[in-house]
Amino acid sequence: MDKGSFEEAGQKNPDVIPLPTHALLVDLDGYEGPLDVLLVLARDQKVDLLKISILELAEQYLKFIEQAHALRLEVAADYLVMAAWLAYLKSRLLLPAEEEDGPSGEELADRLAFMLRKLEAMRAAAEKLTNGSIVGRDRFQRGRPEGVRIIRQSKFECSLRDLLQAYAAQKERKGNDNPLRLMRDAVYSVEAALERLEKMLGTLPEWTDLMAYLPDNLSDPFRRRSAQASTLLASLQMVKEGQLELRQGSTFGPIQVKKRKSGE
Amino acid sequence: MSIDPEHVRMAEALLFAAKEPLDEATLVQRLPEGAEIPAILATLEQQYRHKGVNLTRLAGKWTFLTAPDLSWLLEEERETTRRLSRAALETLAIIAYHQPATRAEIEEIRGVGLSRGTMDVLFEAGWIRPRGRRRTPGRPVTYGVTEDFLIHFGLDDIKDLPGFDEMKAAGLLSTEPSGIFNDLAKAEEDELEDEEEEEF
C-alpha cells in the first residue's frame, strides 16, 4: 500500500468517505491512514463522535488489521503503530485503574476521540470549502478586464559612493602599465601642433614651409613623422577656420603656409 | 456628507477595468485627493447589490463578481480547474484553518505522513506559502494560505472560512499535539511549546 495509490483513490472519489461494508473493510487502498480507518469505523457506530465507544472502536480496528494480515495485505507502519497503541489503550481501559504515572485510560481515549473530531472537522471544512462560492467556477470576474496601461519610466539608482568607487576602481585597474600612455609620449598630438601653430602664427607673415613650424629636437624619426602629420592636420583645421592659407607647388612638393589677413 | 458622483464613476471604472481585486490604498492613490473611498465603496456596493454583477470584498480587496445565483448561467465561462486529491484538499483545509501550521502538525491532524507531491500541488496552485519558522527545536517551517487562496475560494478573510468561529470555540483548531503515541514509537516527537514564530 503506497502513498501513490492513496492519492489515486482519493482522486477517483474525493468527496465520499468510503463506508466499511464487509468487502471494503479489507481494502486498505481506500483509506488515508489509520485515523481515517478509525473515523470510518466510528461513523459506522452511527453516533456522535462525542459519545463514541473508544473501546469498541479499538476492537474494530484491531480486527480490521487482523483481517488485513489474514489476507496477507502489506500493512504500512503507521497502521501498525496505531494498532499497537490501541491494544495498549484497550488494556488500560479494561484493567482496573492503578495509581500509575501518566494519563489514565480514559484520558487517552478522550485524546483519541478529540483527534478524530479534529480530523472530521477538517474533512467537513474541506468539503464546505469546495462547495462554497468559488471564483472562476461559481462567480466570475470580468471576462475582458481592460487593465491598466503602464507607462514605464526609468529612474537610475546610483550613489555618490558608487560613483567614486567606480572612478577609483577603474584607475586602480588600469594600473601603471597603461599602453595608451606610452603611445602618448611618442606621439606628437594634433592639439599640441595646433597650439604651436597658433602661437607662432603671425611671426612669419610670408609663405613659409609648414615644416618650419615643427618643434625642435625631434631626433626620433617616429616622433618626427608624427609631428609632421599632426602639424598638417592642425594647419588644415586652421584653414577650415579661416586663419591660414595653405599651398603646395607640386606633387610631394613642400607645403607652405601663410597667415590669412582679415578681410581677405 | 455627500459623495462626489464623479468619484463614484472613477472607482467604478477602475474596479471594472482591474485585472485583480483592488485594495483601498490603490483606490486612494488613483482617485483625486479627498475622495472618500469607504463611502464610495459603500455606495457602489449598495448600487450593485441586486444587479447581475456585485461589488464584493475578497482578501480585503474589492472586485466586481457575477451574482452567486447566476452561476448556472455562466457554464461556458467556467474554468476547468484540476481537481485536488482528497489528501491535498484536506491538507489545504488544515493549513487554512490552523495557519501557521508546520508539516508535522498537518501530519498529526491527518494521522498520516504527508507525501511531497501533496504540498507541491498546493504550492503550484499558489494557494499556500511558507510563513516563517516555529521557534521550537528544529525550527520547522510554518505554512499559511495566500491571498490567491482567499480570492479563489471567495473569502474576504481567514475568519470567513466556513465554521471557523465554531471550530475555534470548540478548541478544534489548536495545533497542540495529542501526544497519544508518546508512550509508543513516536515518543521522540517534537514538543511544540508556543505559537511564537519568526516571520521570514
Add this chain to the structure above:
Amino acid sequence: MSIDPEHVRMAEALLFAAKEPLDEATLVQRLPEGAEIPAILATLEQQYRHKGVNLTRLAGKWTFLTAPDLSWLLEEERETTRRLSRAALETLAIIAYHQPATRAEIEEIRGVGLSRGTMDVLFEAGWIRPRGRRRTPGRPVTYGVTEDFLIHFGLDDIKDLPGFDEMKAAGLLSTEPSGIFNDLAKAEEDELEDEEEEEF
C-alpha cells in the same frame, strides 16, 4: 411591454463575464426563451450610460467598456529603478572629473572603446550633456555633467567631488595611484584653456 428584471441581470452577468463582446444571437441563445434581447440591451445601455462603465456596441456586438472620459485613469506611470552598469558608472565618473571631455578622451582613460548604449543611458538619466566642441580636428563634441547630476549626488559644485587624498582616506582606493591622478591636477590647471571651446 415590460421586461423581466431577472433577464436584465442575466444579460448583465453574461456581458460582464464574457471574454469577448457578445452578439444578440448569443444572448438569445443563452438567456431563457422569450427574453426580449433588444429591450434588455436598451435598458442596460440606459442604466450604464452615465456610469464609469458603459455598455457599448462594437462591430455589432455588445461589451462593457470604461467610459471614454475616464480612460486617463487607466494609465499609470511607473518608475522602475535601474542600476548603472560598470561601464556607465566609470564613464560618468570620468566625465565628472575631467569635464569637458570628448568621447576619445573617455576611451583613452578607460582604455576601452565606449559603446553607444553607455552614453545613451547617461543621457537618459539626465546626468550628462554635450557642452561644446573641442577646437581640434574633427571638432569632437565635449561632454559635461548636468545640474541634475549635481542635485542627484548632493553636490553644490563639481569641485566638491573628492580628490585623490580624500578618496584614499575614505578607503575607496587601496593601492597607489597609477599616475593618472596627475591628470586631475593638470586638468585643473588646464581649465582656462578648456574655456576656449565653443559653447553650444
